[in-house]
Every structure is written in C-alpha cells, then in structure tokens.
Amino acid sequence: MIRTRLNFLFAFAILVLSGCGSNDPVPVTELSEIVGSWKGAGQVIAMKILPDGSFLQALTLSEIEEGEYEELDFVFEDGQIIVVGLESYCGEEDGVYQAQLLSSGNLEFIVVDDDCTHRIGHLLAESVENEWARVE
Secondary structure, eight states: OHHHHHHHHHHHHHHHHHTTSOOSOEEOOSGGGTOEEEEETTSSOEEEEOTTSEEEEESSHHHHHTTOOEEEEEEEETTEEEEEEOHHHHTTOOEEEEEEEOTTSOEEEEEEEOOOHHHHHHHTTTSSSOOEEEEO
16 A cells, blocks of 8 residues: 555656656857857758857868858847848848757757848758757
8 A cells, every 4th residue: 555655656756757847949049058069960061150159151060170161140139140141142131040949959040031042051951850969
C-alpha cells in the first residue's frame, strides 16, 4: 500500500516537472543573444554575427576567417531585425525579420518583410530546416 502511494507520488511528480520545460521558441530581443558563429543546419553555409551588428556569411567559417565573405548589417528595432546589405542584389531596400532561439539551441529567422530573395536565402540558411546551429 505504501509502495503504491510512493509510486503514484513519484509518477505525479515526474508528470508535473515535465510540464515545467518549454519547447516554445524564445524571441531574440538583443543582438548579444546571437553574437557568435553559426552553421546552417543540414547545409554547407556559415555565418558570424559580430557585436557591432555585422553579419558575415560564406560557405565555411574558414572562408570568413580568411576574409572571403558577404557582409550584411543587423539593427534591432522594436523586437525586429532590420537587415541592410547586399545592395548589388537587393538595391537600397532593407529587409525586416524576426529571430528566435529554438528549444534545440538553434537560431531561426522569420521573414516579416523583404522583397529580396537573395537576402532571404542568406537569412534562412538556404535550407529546408531554416535553422542555424551555434558553432563553439
């Protein structure tokens, strides 16, 4: 009888505690949350986000370190990221995105308003997964 009650209490505690974790994405609100090196999940593409808002992208992090990259700039404004750059493809128009950190630790960009498909490809990791995995 006591064992049955203990098993019930143990099962109940596990059930309650398992509901405490959240799998919901967390919106990125500050650049400092995503500064670092990232690799497209499932793809050969890499980016480095610098503290000054520069976004460097190439096929590999080695290429970025060697100075062979495309550069864009991020500005946070009202919970959104304004992306500036790639004028040769996008003209003077900026792109507007939201970023969120997923429960996996990966980063995801969501297009809010951008007519430049080339820039969209850059931010969406040019992949079906649309996720970036942090590289330590």
